[in-house]
Amino acid sequence: MSSMVGTSRSWRPPVGESLLASARGVALALLSIVISLLLFLLVLVSLTLMIVGLGILTTPLVLGMVRAHANQRRVLAVEWAGVPIPSPYRPEPEERRGGFVGVVERNSYLLKDPATWRDIVWLLVDAIVGFTTALLSFAILAYGIEGVCMMFGLWEYMGDRYWYGFIHIDGYDSAVKATVLGAVLVIFSLYTNRLPFMMHFMIARVLIGPSRGAQLAQRVEQLYETRHDAVDSSAAELRRIERDLHDGAQARLVAMGMSLGTVEALMERDPAKAKEILMQARSSSAEALTELRDLVRGIHPPVLAERGLGDATKALALRMQIPVTVDVELPGRFDEPVEAAAYFAVSEVLTNAAKHSGAEQVWLDIHYSAAAGGMLRMAVTDNGRGGADLNRGTGMKGIQRRLGALDGVLAVSSPAGGPTLVTMEIPCRLTQRAPQRG
Amino acid sequence: MEIPLRVVLAEDLFLLRDGLVRMLEAYEFEIAAAVDNGPELTRALEELQPDVAVVDVRLPPSFSDEGLQCALEARRKRPGLPVLVLSQHVEQLYARELLADGNGGVGYLLKDRVFDADQFIDGVRRVASGGTAMDPQVIQQLVSRRAQDRPMANLTSREKEVMELMAQGRSNAAIAQQLFITERAIAKHTSNIFNKLRLPPSDDDNRRVLAVLAYLDRG
Numbered sequence: 001m002s003s004m005v006g007t008s009r010s011w012r013p014p015v016g017e018s019l020l021a022s023a024r025g026v027a028l029a030l031l032s033i034v035i036s037l038l039l040f041l042l043v044l045v046s047l048t049l050m051i052v053g054l055g056i057l058t059t060p061l062v063l064g065m066v067r068a069h070a071n072q073r074r075v076l077a078v079e080w081a082g083v084p085i086p087s088p089y090r091p092e093p094e095e096r097r098g099g100f101v102g103v104v105e106r107n108s109y110l111l112k113d114p115a116t117w118r119d120i121v122w123l124l125v126d127a128i129v130g131f132t133t134a135l136l137s138f139a140i141l142a143y144g145i146e147g148v149c150m151m152f153g154l155w156e157y158m159g160d161r162y163w164y165g166f167i168h169i170d171g172y173d174s175a176v177k178a179t180v181l182g183a184v185l186v187i188f189s190l191y192t193n194r195l196p197f198m199m200h201f202m203i204a205r206v207l208i209g210p211s212r213g214a215q216l217a218q219r220v221e222q223l224y225e226t227r228h229d230a231v232d233s234s235a236a237e238l239r240r241i242e243r244d245l246h247d248g249a250q251a252r253l254v255a256m257g258m259s260l261g262t263v264e265a266l267m268e269r270d271p272a273k274a275k276e277i278l279m280q281a282r283s284s285s286a287e288a289l290t291e292l293r294d295l296v297r298g299i300h301p302p303v304l305a306e307r308g309l310g311d312a313t314k315a316l317a318l319r320m321q322i323p324v325t326v327d328v329e330l331p332g333r334f335d336e337p338v339e340a341a342a343y344f345a346v347s348e349v350l351t352n353a354a355k356h357s358g359a360e361q362v363w364l365d366i367h368y369s370a371a372a373g374g375m376l377r378m379a380v381t382d383n384g385r386g387g388a389d390l391n392r393g394t395g396m397k398g399i400q401r402r403l404g405a406l407d408g409v410l411a412v413s414s415p416a417g418g419p420t421l422v423t424m425e426i427p428c429r430l431t432q433r434a435p436q437r438g
Numbered sequence: 439m440e441i442p443l444r445v446v447l448a449e450d451l452f453l454l455r456d457g458l459v460r461m462l463e464a465y466e467f468e469i470a471a472a473v474d475n476g477p478e479l480t481r482a483l484e485e486l487q488p489d490v491a492v493v494d495v496r497l498p499p500s501f502s503d504e505g506l507q508c509a510l511e512a513r514r515k516r517p518g519l520p521v522l523v524l525s526q527h528v529e530q531l532y533a534r535e536l537l538a539d540g541n542g543g544v545g546y547l548l549k550d551r552v553f554d555a556d557q558f559i560d561g562v563r564r565v566a567s568g569g570t571a572m573d574p575q576v577i578q579q580l581v582s583r584r585a586q587d588r589p590m591a592n593l594t595s596r597e598k599e600v601m602e603l604m605a606q607g608r609s610n611a612a613i614a615q616q617l618f619i620t621e622r623a624i625a626k627h628t629s630n631i632f633n634k635l636r637l638p639p640s641d642d643d644n645r646r647v648l649a650v651l652a653y654l655d656r657g
Contacts, residue, residue, distance in 0.1 A: 293527055307503060314531055318531055
């Protein structure tokens with residue numbers, strides 16, 4: 001939906017949008033005056049019934065309806081007016097007990113959430129101010145049309161005492177005046193009736209959008225979770241590295257040391273045997289190196305350290321078993337955590353595509369846009385069979401956690417039959433200009 | 439006695455540098471310079487004009503792929519300057535960059551390969567004489583990926599073996615020795631490979647390898 005600014009540039013009135021706003025205004029007005037008012041009264045009754053105990057049973061029901069009603073308005077705000085109103089509610093407790101205890105618990109959760117009380121205030125405001133603003137976008141237009149109709153015979157049906165605006169309808173002359181005034185009103189409303197319509201949602205946003213405190217609380221909650229995940233996964237990662245070193249390279253070095261000791265003892269007595277053991281020690285050291293190399297790749301890929309994300313993903317694509325078309329355009333380097341998270345995310349998604357999708361071709365696009373503080377966007381598309389599910393498999397969850405720690409997001413679109421499109425975004429800034437070569 | 443090959447060596451870890459110096463000297467190379475950072479390497483390559491350079495990919499001061507960049511830069515100034523790049527990890531991406539100018543005289547090996555002194559020295563000599571020495575790991579990655587391509591799928595398993603060794607830069611004689619078959623059989627295999635890959639035949643040993651690598655490098 002285009003904005004006010006966009007349409008008011010031209011002199012022609014935005015008739016279509018204006019009429020749409022009027023029609024929607026009527027619908028909103030009905031919602032406000034009927035549902036909001038009704039719910040407000042129900043809440044009052046239910047809260048009052050708390051005194052006798054019955055309210056404990058009814059309140060969660062009523063408040064549930066209030067939330068549904070408010071949520072509907074949040075949806076309409078985005079769809080009709082382009083005004084996003086995030087949901088302000090605290091997360092519901094995960095485990096819910098059944099029976100009366102559960103009801104009481106839910107009651108207390110609802111009543112302790114400040115957003116609930118703001119919802120209730122909104123119900124009343126919506127029934128009065130919300131109703132007025134919504135209706136206004138329709139009423140001026142409708143009143144104007146009534147005036148226009150005056151001249152064309154409508155005046156005859158009006159009694160002697162009818163006033164149209166400041167015009168007393170008492171004959172054809174006054175009907176003409178009314179028509180002129182009506183026309184002015186129609187034109188005026190065609191230009192302006194989106195204003196009250198927008199205002200309706202602005203008011204709603206103030207009351208049912210998250211308050212500053214709620215926003216902070218949500219952010220804290222989110223940070224708490226992602227920090228928890230980050231700490232968890234880095235601890236798991238360290239455990240894995242420790243185990244790999246312990247069982248791999250470390251054990252091999254011990255074996256090598258032992259072999260060398262044996263060689264020392266055998267050197268004079270049985271040179272042939274000593275040589276054989278030396279050979280074993282050498283191959284053992286080669287294996288230890290291979291293991292260490294794989295381990296290093298899993299911790300921080302060397303190409304990433306040497307060349308940054310662009311070339312690292314190119315090198316990664318070259319190692320894939322299926323053809324990967326890479327389109328990378330990055331103006332420079334990013335912070336190491338960003339590069340590493342991005343790299344491992346791409347790596348995991350590519351591996352998934354190669355393993356599970358049955359695709360013959362994969363496309364990898366990585367781009368950076370400096371707008372709005374900077375955003376790194378990565379997209380992996382394959383022509384496989386689709387049906388990938390974010391909730392299946394631990395790999396994707398791991399990526400989500402890793403990206404989440406950087407406020408990044410992951411989205412999967414994978415209809416059955418394909419294609420699968422995985423997009424990832426990480427908000428970040430450039431840290432270093434691309435080195436000039438050549 | 440022939441004149442020893444002059445080597446410029448760049449490796450930042452003292453132990454490894456020292457070991458390489460001793461190994462190369464033991465095989466009668468002359469160490470023109472052994473440096474431990476990028477800028478000195480660039481200077482040494484320019485001033486000393488070595489017969490071959492042995493370079494670690496990662497060098498100070500930046501600890502990025504400075505060694506590789508210095509080597510590529512030097513080869514731009516002096517095309518065909520033989521460079522053998524050593525690394526803890528091998529990447530096709532880097533191999534392509536080294537091969538890209540098509541001048542030959544490049545090597546790209548895992549550091550592990552110095553364990554087998556004979557083979558390593560063989561690699562250095564091959565690079566110095568304008569040939570190539572590619573790490574088997576790079577070739578394997580390429581070949582396993584290429585295996586799905588139509589022309590590669592037509593090769594017999596023996597031909598694939600020959601091709602892998604050929605792509606590493608081995609001569610027919612060396613391949614024959616490794617696979618325990620006669621040189622004549624190898625020659626037959628190679629010409630089959632060229633036919634199947636639709637590469638124009640050529641007598642020149644080096645051009646043959648480069649042709650294979652160029653093919654592998656495509657895509």
